[in-house]
Amino acid sequence: MNQVKSLSDWKMQSLESIQQQRPIYLDYQSTTPVDPLVLEQMLPYLTQEFGNPASRSHSYGWTAEEAVERARQQVADAIHADPKEIVWTSGATESTNLALKGAAHFYSGKGKHLITLRTEHKATLDTCRQLEREGFEVTYLDVQENGLVDLDAFVAALRPDTILASVLFVNNEIGVIQPMEEIGRILRERKILFHVDAVQALGKVPVDVEAIHADLMSLSGHKIYGPKGIGALYVRRKPRVRVEAQIHGGGHERGMRSGTLPTHQIVGMGAAAELAVQSMESDSRRIRQLRDRLWHGIQERVEEVYVNGDMEHRVPHNLNVSFAFVEGESLLMALKGIAVSSGSACTSASLEPSYVLRALGKSDELAHSSIRFGIGRYTTEEEIDTTIELIAAKVGKLRELSPLWEMHQEGIDLNSIQWAAH
Amino acid sequence: MAYSEKVIDHYENPRNVGSFDKGDESVGTGMVGAPACGDVMRLQIRVNEQGIIEDARFKTYGCGSAIASSSLVTEWVKGKTLDEAMTIKNSQIAEELELPPVKIHCSVLAEDAIKAAVQDYLQKHGGAAENHSVAAEAASH
Numbered sequence: 001m002n003q004v005k006s007l008s009d010w011k012m013q014s015l016e017s018i019q020q021q022r023p024i025y026l027d028y029q030s031t032t033p034v035d036p037l038v039l040e041q042m043l044p045y046l047t048q049e050f051g052n053p054a055s056r057s058h059s060y061g062w063t064a065e066e067a068v069e070r071a072r073q074q075v076a077d078a079i080h081a082d083p084k085e086i087v088w089t090s091g092a093t094e095s096t097n098l099a100l101k102g103a104a105h106f107y108s109g110k111g112k113h114l115i116t117l118r119t120e121h122k123a124t125l126d127t128c129r130q131l132e133r134e135g136f137e138v139t140y141l142d143v144q145e146n147g148l149v150d151l152d153a154f155v156a157a158l159r160p161d162t163i164l165a166s167v168l169f170v171n172n173e174i175g176v177i178q179p180m181e182e183i184g185r186i187l188r189e190r191k192i193l194f195h196v197d198a199v200q201a202l203g204k205v206p207v208d209v210e211a212i213h214a215d216l217m218s219l220s221g222h223k224i225y226g227p228k229g230i231g232a233l234y235v236r237r238k239p240r241v242r243v244e245a246q247i248h249g250g251g252h253e254r255g256m257r258s259g260t261l262p263t264h265q266i267v268g269m270g271a272a273a274e275l276a277v278q279s280m281e282s283d284s285r286r287i288r289q290l291r292d293r294l295w296h297g298i299q300e301r302v303e304e305v306y307v308n309g310d311m312e313h314r315v316p317h318n319l320n321v322s323f324a325f326v327e328g329e330s331l332l333m334a335l336k337g338i339a340v341s342s343g344s345a346c347t348s349a350s351l352e353p354s355y356v357l358r359a360l361g362k363s364d365e366l367a368h369s370s371i372r373f374g375i376g377r378y379t380t381e382e383e384i385d386t387t388i389e390l391i392a393a394k395v396g397k398l399r400e401l402s403p404l405w406e407m408h409q410e411g412i413d414l415n416s417i418q419w420a421a422h
Numbered sequence: 423m424a425y426s427e428k429v430i431d432h433y434e435n436p437r438n439v440g441s442f443d444k445g446d447e448s449v450g451t452g453m454v455g456a457p458a459c460g461d462v463m464r465l466q467i468r469v470n471e472q473g474i475i476e477d478a479r480f481k482t483y484g485c486g487s488a489i490a491s492s493s494l495v496t497e498w499v500k501g502k503t504l505d506e507a508m509t510i511k512n513s514q515i516a517e518e519l520e521l522p523p524v525k526i527h528c529s530v531l532a533e534d535a536i537k538a539a540v541q542d543y544l545q546k547h548g549g550a551a552e553n554h555s556v557a558a559e560a561a562s563h
Contacts, residue, residue: 327460329485333425333433344460344485353460364458401439401489403464403481404457419456 023339024383028376029172029200029318030341035225035377038271042227045264053261054252064263071270075232078273079198079217080208087233087253088266092199093123094246095218095233096166098257099195100127102243103164103216104136107193111161115139117149117178118359120168121197123218128166145361146310147176155186164193169201173343173356173372174309175318177205184213193241199223203276204284204315209234215241219273221265225377226272230265233257279377287375288316290384294373295319297388302395304408308343308357308370319373320357322366323391325405326398331371334394338387343370365404365414425486426520432490437497440479442466450543454534461488461528465535467499467507469543475499475507480535487525491515491532504540 034042045067053068055061069083076083089095104114114131116124118140128138139157144150149167158165165187170177180196187194195216201207203224209217217234221227235241235256249258298305304324320343323331328344343354344367353367373387399405404414425433441464442449448468455462461484468477478496482489494515499507515521515529 325483327484327488329460330433330489333486364460368457368460401436401481402483403453403462404483406441406481414457419458419462420454 023337024387025339026373026375026379026383026387027339027341028374028379029175029223029372030374031222031228032225032376033378034222034227034268035272035275037275038226038268041271042264042268045267049263051263053263054250064261067263068261068266071266074270074274075219078202078207078277079219079234080210081217081234082237085209085234085237087235087256088261089231089233089257090229091222091231092197092218092220093231094257095220095231096121096123096195096197097127098233098243098246099216099218099235100124100131100164100166101246102256103193103195103241104131104134105244106242107163108136111159111163113137113139113159113162115141115154115157115162115165117141117143117167119143119147119171119173119356120166121172121199124166124168124197143359146313147171147174147308147356147360148310148313149178149183151179151182151186154183158186158190158192162190162192164195166195166197168197169207170198170204170315171309171318171356172200173318173354174320174360175200175314176309177201177313177315179313180212180214184211188213200315202273203280204317206280209236216243219269221269221272224269224272224276227265227268230262230269232269283377284316287377287379290375290379290381291316291319291373293381294375294384294388295321297384298391301388301392306366308360308362308366317375319375320370321373322357322362322370323395324366324369325402325408326395327368328370330398331369331394334398335371335390337390340374341372343372344368428494428519429487429490429521432493432519433486436480436489436493438477438479438493439481441481442468442477442479447546450539450541450546452535452538452540452542454538455484455488455531457483460484461531463488463492463531463535465492465495465532465539467539467543469504473503475502475504484528484531485525487519487521487528488531490519491521491528492535494518495532495536499536504543507536508540510536 049063051060051064053064072083072086076086116128132138141157167178167183169180184194193215196214197218198207199220202219215236219232221230245256247258252258306322308320328342332342343357353364357367357370444451450467453464463482466479467475470476478499480492480496482492498510512529512533515532516526521529
């Protein structure tokens with residue numbers, strides 16, 4: 001490794017390595033690099049301004065506290081909330097745990113029922129499973145073929161003892177945008193708490209806790225060009241929403257989440273949130289052009305390709321495509337020059353294909369054949385063009401190897417065959 | 423996931439890709455797996471009058487390890503008698519390709535493909551399958 005001499009050197013190196021030296025990064029829904037503008041603001045709080053924000057007796061602490069509160073304001077502004085409604089956490093998984101367990105425990109006297117969708121992030125689904133083990137009841141609603149919730153089915157699933165519903169604003173795998181305003185209105189009318197997982201929404205679509213009547217909202221730093229290891233939970237104050245703490249200690253964050261605040265991470269998340277909102281329009285416009293270029297390019301060059309998830313109610317940052325008759329992991333292996341992810345079973349430890357794609361009613365085969373392209377702030381037109389070339393060549397090669405493709409070419413209906421299940 | 427060099431080699435330069443005429447009397451075809459499970463292997467053997475496997479072809483829908491496993495067995499069965507081919511074990515395939523535990527099922531599928539191809543050939547030639555402990559459920563695991 002070369003010695004990094006200055007921050008500007010670092011910026012040059014980091015952008016170069018992102019764009020040239022390594023695989024093309026098209027996995028922005030997995031994580032994002034820290035924006036150099038964000039890093040710049042973080043650095044002083046690792047060295048010079050290292051004080052503990054909880055130290056009330058000297059200027060080291062005061063400076064750190066000021067920085068933390070400034071960041072709290074930035075995150076609050078990004079979602080149209082009050083800074084007092086923001087609780088720092090270690091990341092969105094913790095935020096979701098605190099929201100769901102914290103609210104369920106606090107309001108368990110009111111009811112024992114929660115609602116969520118089958119296509120939620122694992123942080124929500126697994127937390128719900130835990131609540132079920134504790135005696136709560138959870139309804140996991142099916143979604144429509146396009147990935148969107150059916151509002152009539154949603155209303156029908158509500159019960160007198162429903163205390164909370166949790167919905168993913170923008171889906172991490174297929175990028176679809178749920179009708180949050182409608183869901184929020186339905187829940188508010190019935191005084192049911194609304195937890196919103198807005199991790200993939202911030203910086204991609206306008207996020208306004210008032211417009212969607214959110215009571216709790218999970219946010220993450222590293223999906224918005226901020227650092228990993230930092231997240232936030234929005235907890236509404238009017239009308240007041242209560243959550244029972246999950247981590248106990250020094251009573252930080254008004255008792256909702258103890259633990260010394262990581263000033264530099266918080267500063268990074270604040271700066272990233274502000275930047276995300278500022279650059280949302282220009283980023284989205286550019287990214288939409290790149291997404292259209294990618295999709296049209298693939299469609300022109302490759303037959304039997306399908307987009308997973310609604311194409312209209314979707315952020316342009318995500319394109320999830322199934323390449324029929326080709327298995328996803330082998331395609332990933334062929335696409336060494338591109339960093340993407342797949343819904344194929346082989347890429348998961350469980351050997352199960354993507355539960356999100358299966359929830360759309362996609363055949364297992366199409367789930368196995370899916371690739372998620374995540375386009376982001378640093379994606380270039382050249383990278384998209386290279387990706388199209390590679391995809392066309394490699395899908396062609398793998399189809400030559402595929403007995404299913406041969407059968408398809410011969411006009412054999414694969415569904416008519418009795419496969420030996422294994 | 424890190425792949426062994428042998429898996430990468432077979433994946434990038436697959437041996438004996440293609441098809442024989444299924445209707446040919448000298449050809450045995452075995453197709454195992456299911457699209458829903460993410461892997462389908464089709465192995466074909468061409469058997470000469472001395473009962474020796476002269477040639478083999480495969481096509482596989484599946485992950486890199488599944489492609490490598492089937493590519494490898496096309497090399498291994500060539501020159502073997504049917505009985506010899508039937509002795510190829512999935513553990514040998516897994517060992518040769520250094521498959522991690524999560525990919526062992528790929529080698530199992532390749533072993534099943536050999537059995538299914540031999541079975542098919544034997545059925546074409548008077549169903550001499552009783553000499554072999556191949557059950558129809560060889561393809562299921």
